[in-house]
Amino acid sequence: MTTETLPKQENAESALGVHVKGYLERVKGGELGALPAVFGLVILCVVFSVLRPAFLSAVNFANLFTQGAAVAVIAMGLIFVLLLGEIDLSAGFASGVCAAVLAVLLTLQGWPWYLAVLAAMVTGALIGLVLGSLVAKLGIPSFVVTLAAFLAFQGVVLLLVKDGTNISIRDETILAIANKNVPPVAGWVALVVGVAAYAAIQFLQARRRAARGLVATPIAVIAARVVTLAVVAGVAVYVLNLERSRNAAIVSLKGVPIVVPLIVILLIVWTFVLRRTAYGRHIYAVGGNAEAARRAGINVDRIRISAFVICSFMASIGGIIAASRANSVDPNTGGSNVLLFAVGAAVIGGTSLFGGKGRALDALLGGAVVAVIENGMGLMGYSAGVKFVVTGSVLLLAAGVDALSRKRAAATGRR
Amino acid sequence: MSQGPILELRGINKSFGPVQVLHDVAFSAYPGEVTALVGDNGAGKSTLVKCIGGIHPIDSGEYFFEGERVHVSGPRDAAALGVEIVYQDLALCDNLDIVQNMFLGRERRSGLVLDEDTMEEMAAKTLAGLSVRTVKSLRQHVSSLSGGQRQTVAIAKAVLWNSKVVILDEPTAALGVAQTAQVLELVRRLADKGLAVVLISHNMNDVFAVSDRIAALYLGRMAAQVKASEVTHAQIVELITSGRSGELGLKNGNGAAS
Numbered sequence: 001m002t003t004e005t006l007p008k009q010e011n012a013e014s015a016l017g018v019h020v021k022g023y024l025e026r027v028k029g030g031e032l033g034a035l036p037a038v039f040g041l042v043i044l045c046v047v048f049s050v051l052r053p054a055f056l057s058a059v060n061f062a063n064l065f066t067q068g069a070a071v072a073v074i075a076m077g078l079i080f081v082l083l084l085g086e087i088d089l090s091a092g093f094a095s096g097v098c099a100a101v102l103a104v105l106l107t108l109q110g111w112p113w114y115l116a117v118l119a120a121m122v123t124g125a126l127i128g129l130v131l132g133s134l135v136a137k138l139g140i141p142s143f144v145v146t147l148a149a150f151l152a153f154q155g156v157v158l159l160l161v162k163d164g165t166n167i168s169i170r171d172e173t174i175l176a177i178a179n180k181n182v183p184p185v186a187g188w189v190a191l192v193v194g195v196a197a198y199a200a201i202q203f204l205q206a207r208r209r210a211a212r213g214l215v216a217t218p219i220a221v222i223a224a225r226v227v228t229l230a231v232v233a234g235v236a237v238y239v240l241n242l243e244r245s246r247n248a249a250i251v252s253l254k255g256v257p258i259v260v261p262l263i264v265i266l267l268i269v270w271t272f273v274l275r276r277t278a279y280g281r282h283i284y285a286v287g288g289n290a291e292a293a294r295r296a297g298i299n300v301d302r303i304r305i306s307a308f309v310i311c312s313f314m315a316s317i318g319g320i321i322a323a324s325r326a327n328s329v330d331p332n333t334g335g336s337n338v339l340l341f342a343v344g345a346a347v348i349g350g351t352s353l354f355g356g357k358g359r360a361l362d363a364l365l366g367g368a369v370v371a372v373i374e375n376g377m378g379l380m381g382y383s384a385g386v387k388f389v390v391t392g393s394v395l396l397l398a399a400g401v402d403a404l405s406r407k408r409a410a411a412t413g414r415r
Numbered sequence: 416m417s418q419g420p421i422l423e424l425r426g427i428n429k430s431f432g433p434v435q436v437l438h439d440v441a442f443s444a445y446p447g448e449v450t451a452l453v454g455d456n457g458a459g460k461s462t463l464v465k466c467i468g469g470i471h472p473i474d475s476g477e478y479f480f481e482g483e484r485v486h487v488s489g490p491r492d493a494a495a496l497g498v499e500i501v502y503q504d505l506a507l508c509d510n511l512d513i514v515q516n517m518f519l520g521r522e523r524r525s526g527l528v529l530d531e532d533t534m535e536e537m538a539a540k541t542l543a544g545l546s547v548r549t550v551k552s553l554r555q556h557v558s559s560l561s562g563g564q565r566q567t568v569a570i571a572k573a574v575l576w577n578s579k580v581v582i583l584d585e586p587t588a589a590l591g592v593a594q595t596a597q598v599l600e601l602v603r604r605l606a607d608k609g610l611a612v613v614l615i616s617h618n619m620n621d622v623f624a625v626s627d628r629i630a631a632l633y634l635g636r637m638a639a640q641v642k643a644s645e646v647t648h649a650q651i652v653e654l655i656t657s658g659r660s661g662e663l664g665l666k667n668g669n670g671a672a673s
Binding site for chain 1: 515529532558
């Protein structure tokens with residue numbers, strides 16, 4: 001087997017060729033992965049920078065991150081539910097409920113920030129437990145369960161913030177999440193350490209596989225990945241470390257927003273869970289073929305419930321970020337377009353609505369696309385109405401690409 | 416041939432509510448042999464297989480494995496004995512690759528992390544042991560495989576766990592001519608490796624091509640279990656359709672429906 005069908009690493013060039021060819025074949029076969037999101041992002045950025053040079057300013061670049069953070073975090077949780085082929089329409093208002101819990105405990109009850117945050121997160125996990133149990137144990141379609149929860153949570157937020165007043169948040173630590181920055185030096189150090197760790201992990205893995213006679217990722221491909229990461233993250237850190245204050249003499253404003261490392265950590269954790277643990281493997285298995293997973297001895301109900309728990313838990317973190325950014329919680333926190341933006345982010349990023357396909361990174365790529373549209377159209381001075389229409393169209397486009405690539409995959413025998 | 420059966424059932428009865436599906440069925444499978452299980456639709460093939468696999472508990476009867484009487488009360492008991500069933504729908508996840516599918520639910524890990532390298536090596540070894548040369552890469556998704564290759568992966572998955580009895584439910588039903596030949600060859604190799612293979616099939620050509628023994632079910636009764644070399648095509652068809660053929664078969668073939 002190893003000698004006859006698996007090409008060994010005899011010379012790097014042929015291995016590289018095989019790798020590139022395999023990738024191109026997959027793309028042709030309908031596995032587009034992150035390509036549409038990356039292309040869309042580049043095109044949007046170019047268009048907006050040409051039309052509105054302010055789009056490229058350091059201030060706006062930092063804004064993009066804080067604007068998109070809550071949606072991207074909620075989307076990251078949603079991906080777990082989407083991977084199972086389910087949907088959570090209540091994730092937006094679940095984040096609102098958690099934010100309201102945080103605000104009530106923090107401002108009205110005077111709890112310390114860490115206990116309030118913990119309470120908000122536990123609330124999120126409990127919401128997920130209830131939703132997941134209703135879907136998995138009672139067998140109510142997730143669409144209906146979460147639609148009901150969508151309405152109910154809207155009411156819960158109203159009840160918690162006492163009919164339309166808004167609760168301001170004054171805790172320094174919570175406010176810092178979306179409003180304060182990491183010291184520029186720390187940003188550079190984290191970047192270097194992060195890229196070096198990524199390179200080391202990739203390289204060691206390839207070397208270990210090659211030593212065992214398995215097909216390893218060619219060094220050239222690893223180098224390309226590492227360089228891409230270093231350049232993209234390096235430019236981001238550089239721009240974010242520029243002085244953004246209009247009057248630097250009075251108040252200096254530079255550095256990576258604190259919310260960025262928070263999202264990167266969440267991305268690493270969930271990517272690890274999905275790709276390197278048996279639990280993550282089982283999520284994909286249940287999304288791909290629940291019956292096969294059941295026969296393989298996987299507790300399908302438990303996987304379903306846990307996915308909803310993760311989704312609502314991530315929604316609670318999204319709610320905390322949203323509360324931090326707005327400096328307050330009102331009945332609309334987590335409402336209006338938050339959920340649709342989050343679903344849109346996941347789908348635009350390449351996560352399939354049909355289940356079984358998606359990565360944690362999709363939430364970030366898709367979240368970036370959504371944030372750029374929102375931000376760029378705002379700079380162009382379009383009304384909220386136009387923004388909704390455009391974002392809706394992009395979501396439809398992404399879902400269309402998903403469905404078409406699935407069709408294409410079926411036609412080429414890759415479904 | 417001198418060996419006794421590795422799997423032996425005696426006097427198995429199984430009812431679903433008022434309907435008795437299996438009447439006093441005896442069945443044996445021998446190591447190193449392919450035993451074909453044939454019978455018309457509704458004869459009880461699937462029920463018998465599910466009883467062997469522990470999915471349906473038997474109402475009465477004896478289940479012997481390697482000469483010892485055992486009680487199989489669930490799929491895990493059967494798997495622990497070394498009995499694996501490859502179902503007709505294969506139970507593969509299209510969105511996972513070959514290695515991931517073969518180890519699904521029984522992943523190897525080191526600590527918290529999946530041990531992908533060991534799994535890939537073991538999968539490669541198993542496929543090599545079955546002389547499978549048709550897959551390009553172990554890391555390709557099952558969705559990109561042909562029907563025959565999928566069947567191969569499903570069989571390899573069953574063999575991976577040092578199983579002793581492998582039951583294949585209509586492995587060639589959905590395959591073309593060339594792929595059918597490939598899978599039948601694989602079935603034969605499994606038996607040659609010393610496993611007891613039970614092959615459920617409707618296709619008499621397949622049955623005679625690979626089986627050593629043929630067991631024919633007729634309306635929930637075992638009409639006959641005979642050596643393939645001692646019967647003809649026509650006799651088996653008769654056993655399937657009427658439960659008897661000459662001296663072979665049920666004494667009272669038509670009354671069996673009671």
